[in-house]
Amino acid sequence: MRPTPISPPDDSVILSLTSPGFDAAYPRVVNKELIPELVLQSMEWAWNTRRFPERPVRVLRLTDVWVAKEGLVFDREGNLYRETITQHSAGEIDQAHAAVLDAIGRGGPEAEPEAGVPVLLCKKRGIGNYGHWMMEMLPKAQLVHRHLPELAVRFLVAHAPGHLNDSMAQSLSMLGIDLARTIVADDTPRRFADLLLVDGLTEHGGYMSPLVFDGVEALVASVPAAGAERLFVTRRATGFRRVVGEDDLIAHAQARGYALVDPGALPLPQQVSLFKGATRIVGVMGAAMTNIAFAPPGAQVVTLTPAGMPDTFFWFIAMLRGLDYTEVRCPQSGPIRGNMPWDTDLVLSPEDRDRIFAE
Incomplete structure (x- = not known):
């Protein structure tokens, strides 16, 4: 029963306690047309909210x-x-x-x-x-x-x-x-x-x-900022929701001054320190990108996101932290390797890659 x-x-x-009200703005979404209609509807009620009251x-x-x-x-x-x-x-x-x-x-x-x-x-x-x-x-x-x-x-x-x-x-x-x-x-x-x-x-x-x-x-406040200003966040350790051809993408990012970071392999104080000092962060949407919460206001964040992944969690973090936030929705490829339908590989087009890492 x-x-x-x-x-x-x-x-x-x-x-x-009174939780303060706050203004909200629709996120910058690249390739929005790839998002299935039902998935989009599940997010847009939040994305379209202009003011969250106290x-x-x-x-x-x-x-x-x-x-x-x-x-x-x-x-x-x-x-x-x-x-x-x-x-x-x-x-x-x-x-x-x-x-x-x-x-x-x-x-x-x-x-x-x-x-x-x-x-x-x-x-x-x-x-x-x-x-x-x-x-x-x-x-x-x-x-x-x-x-x-x-x-x-x-x-x-x-x-x-x-x-x-x-x-x-x-x-x-x-x-x-x-x-x-x-x-x-x-x-x-x-x-x-x-x-x-x-x-x-x-x-x-x-x-x-x-x-x-x-x-x-x-x-x-408990740790100093690390020296890396640009971070590329990898999901190598997870085995799913990874970019097809990630090794080439990593090389492309490193050639443009991005440090490769796998947060899951680092103690928490080091994760906080790295993201505290970062002004540009690129990574696939997932738990490790929660660390954008430690980035300074104004930092630019790009999440590579499966087209069918319904998520407003990282948008809320970026909005409340004052980050410059962009989602790049990516076609999904191959079998489901995790627990959810969006736990597949992602395909990042050369055009999107170049836009992301342009100066």
Whole structure:
């Protein structure tokens, strides 16, 4: 049975901030005609929004709740807090609900609430994606760490694979958060006596608060800028969503003064340092390009984007950071190598390549 969505009571709000309104501009899109109509429609409602009004960002405090899967929160009866549904599929919600009801039914020691200080939820859908962590989960930790230090909270984060786990730990440390105060959890339901939720900072694909960049600024301030002004961001390590003939493209970029960078192979402070000093950044749209958030206002950014990829995430980052942003939509080629239909190879025309790297 599908869980009943509920909202927290009004008295659960322990902090309310006003996220400033901001103006928006339609992005510069090259080869827009290649975008399938349905994909274009899914983005244009945001792209055509000229003004995002101010809105509240709230910190909510809940008692005796269960957390399951990628940050879904249920009350003691198994009702689901709708504020924690973040791109979860119906199937994922049903699986989490069934697991929580089973845990409630078993009772016993494993169902006892975790006692002690409040725990802040820093998990949401997309736990394996660097961009989701940096722009949607980490900002919650920074906000509570900054505005509610007296609570001395602990931070509930997801277990992430390999290098992402290192980046998560490094980012928390760079914000001054003691890693001993983190709780690392998998999908298994866990019960908490005192849980904090941050609501209103982001809606993936639809909204990003300027308050997110308080954490970005803190990370940028913690390291010096590196010397490279031009960066070409490669996806060699991922094995998908790569440009056909990338070796030639890299040689072309390097001949024009671009440094080759694979962010996934670098510790986070070095990534921040590199992008902090960059004034021109070119790369295929993907998690590594989240680092444009660290670039200085006015930096020129070009994302090479699969024609069929529906995405406004990087546009929001560029807009709020004050970057000169261009998407070059590229024909897709070959089989799907990742999880999504746009995880194919990309074809960049010689004409587009020359325009991108022209002085």
